Amino acid sequence: VKKIAVLTSGGDSQGMNAAVRAVVRSGLYHGLEVYAVQRGYAGLINDDIRQMDLRSVGDIIQRGGTILQTARCKEFITPEGQQMGADNLMKRGIDGLVVIGGDGSYQGANKLSKLGIKTMGLPGTIDNDIPFTDYTIGFDTAVSIVVDAINKLRDTMSSHERSSIVEVMGRYCGDIALYAGLASGAETILVPEVPFDLDEISDRMETNFKLGKRHSIIIVAEGVCKGEDIANEISRRKDSIEPRVTVLGHIQRGGAPTHNDRILASSLGDFAVRMLIEGESGKGCGIIKGELTITDIEKVVNTKKQFNMELYELAKRLSQ
Numbered sequence: 001v002k003k004i005a006v007l008t009s010g011g012d013s014q015g016m017n018a019a020v021r022a023v024v025r026s027g028l029y030h031g032l033e034v035y036a037v038q039r040g041y042a043g044l045i046n047d048d049i050r051q052m053d054l055r056s057v058g059d060i061i062q063r064g065g066t067i068l069q070t071a072r073c074k075e076f077i078t079p080e081g082q083q084m085g086a087d088n089l090m091k092r093g094i095d096g097l098v099v100i101g102g103d104g105s106y107q108g109a110n111k112l113s114k115l116g117i118k119t120m121g122l123p124g125t126i127d128n129d130i131p132f133t134d135y136t137i138g139f140d141t142a143v144s145i146v147v148d149a150i151n152k153l154r155d156t157m158s159s160h161e162r163s164s165i166v167e168v169m170g171r172y173c174g175d176i177a178l179y180a181g182l183a184s185g186a187e188t189i190l191v192p193e194v195p196f197d198l199d200e201i202s203d204r205m206e207t208n209f210k211l212g213k214r215h216s217i218i219i220v221a222e223g224v225c226k227g228e229d230i231a232n233e234i235s236r237r238k239d240s241i242e243p244r245v246t247v248l249g250h251i252q253r254g255g256a257p258t259h260n261d262r263i264l265a266s267s268l269g270d271f272a273v274r275m276l277i278e279g280e281s282g283k284g285c286g287i288i289k290g291e292l293t294i295t296d297i298e299k300v301v302n303t304k305k306q307f308n309m310e311l312y313e314l315a316k317r318l319s320q
């Protein structure tokens with residue numbers, strides 16, 4: 001490849017900017033021309049493409065969101081939309097593209113690779129729901145935000161002897177709930193991957209309060225149900241327990257990325273460029289046990305991320 005482009009797509013996540021910076025700077029370092037596409041696949045179709053230089057990505061490594069903006073673009077799901085996107089790249093001689101996004105964005109990248117554009121996917125989503133990588137870009141920051149929020153809730157909860165339910169993001173993947181739950185000492189972690197029994201949970205809460213526990217935290221991934229529903233079910237079973245619900249929502253997607261996300265984004269962005277130079281295409285980049293890896297996008301999008309049961313059991317053992 002001689003000319004490459006980068007875009008961000010789907011939901012934004014912290015560290016996307018650090019990844020864009022890495023793609024641009026690594027591309028320039030390796031002697032390539034580098035372009036940026038604004039607003040994901042929508043910008044590809046609308047030909048919103050500009051050339052980048054070293055300075056275009058200055059002062060962004062620490063910023064949340066994405067300077068390239070992102071979009072969900074229905075038109076790109078059609079073969080005509082994809083062809084338009086590919087044509088807009090080809091007329092500039094751009095033959096490589098790095099797509100930073102989630103599952104859907106990966107599928108778009110795969111379609112483009114079949115139209116002759118060499119593509120690499122970078123896992124940019126807070127949910128950590130992409131397989132063949134231990135972590136996605138943004139996940140570490142999202143977990144830190146949840147842990148920080150729970151720290152604050154704990155202060156007021158122990159003063160008032162209360163129980164709290166914290167609803168976090170994660171439609172299909174309970175990793176934010178799992179990692180934040182373990183890191184903040186939540187008593188109960190509810191995730192889509194593991195069935196649970198509300199009778200048992202309510203009984204345990206009652207017993208623990210009688211035995212002198214001053215606060216209890218239930219963390220629930222949005223893919224399970226609303227936090228409010230869990231609160232109602234528990235107070236229906238136990239008159240004495242009235243859990244307060246906190247929904248963290250989009251706060252989890254904002255703010256400066258942690259150093260872990262910046263380093264992950266920088267490593268993966270540079271790696272994607274090097275893989276394009278080596279002629280790879282239609283691959284998703286990841287990091288597994290510290291090793292940078294690539295996997296066929298086809299395989300990535302058709303595999304469900306393995307839930308870490310060991311970590312889940314550990315959280316359970318320590319939350320007595």
Ligand code: ATP
Nearest residue numbers: 010011041072073076077101102103104105107108
């Ligand atoms: P998140 O995990 O944050 O939802 P995502 O990348 O999965 O991120 P989507 O909205 O699913 O978000 O996908 C982003 C964009 O990718 C879509 O708006 C669409 O333009 C494109 N896309 C999704 N699925 C396909 C597909 N099957 N073929 C081509 N393009 C697709």
